[in-house]
Amino acid sequence: MTFIPNWEEFEKSAEMLYLRDPLNTRYSTKYSHSKGVFLVKITDNKKCLQYKTEVQQDVRKIDKFITNLMRHMASDE
Numbered sequence: 910m911t912f913i914p915n916w917e918e919f920e921k922s923a924e925m926l927y928l929r930d931p932l933n934t935r936y937s938t939k940y941s942h943s944k945g946v947f948l949v950k951i952t953d954n955k956k957c958l959q960y961k962t963e964v965q966q967d968v969r970k971i972d973k974f975i976t977n978l979m980r981h982m983a984s985d986e
Contacts (some may be wrong), residue, residue, distance in 0.1 A: 912959045916967055919960040920974055922969065923951045926958060927978060936978065938971070 913919040927934045936951040947968050950959045962968065 911957065912961060916960065916962070916970055919949075920970075920981075921957060922958055923974070924978075926951060926953055929953070929980065936975070938975070949968070973982060 913922060923936075929973040930953045933952065934953045936949065939945070939950075941948070944962055945963050947963070948959065948961050949971055950957065952958070960971075962971075
């Protein structure tokens, strides 16, 4: 599992991972209240990317990214 420290790099890598194999790619999110950490993980069973943050602005970026990813998943293309 690879932690990517930069949001832009994670977003770009995660989108490429999804576009390479959309049927086998999945994501999960996790929030730890005691640690104040929000974690996003995306995998295609071969490669796993993770991003961890404690910053509120990053959570908004993650929400926007997940919404965009869901649009890709729901489209017929």
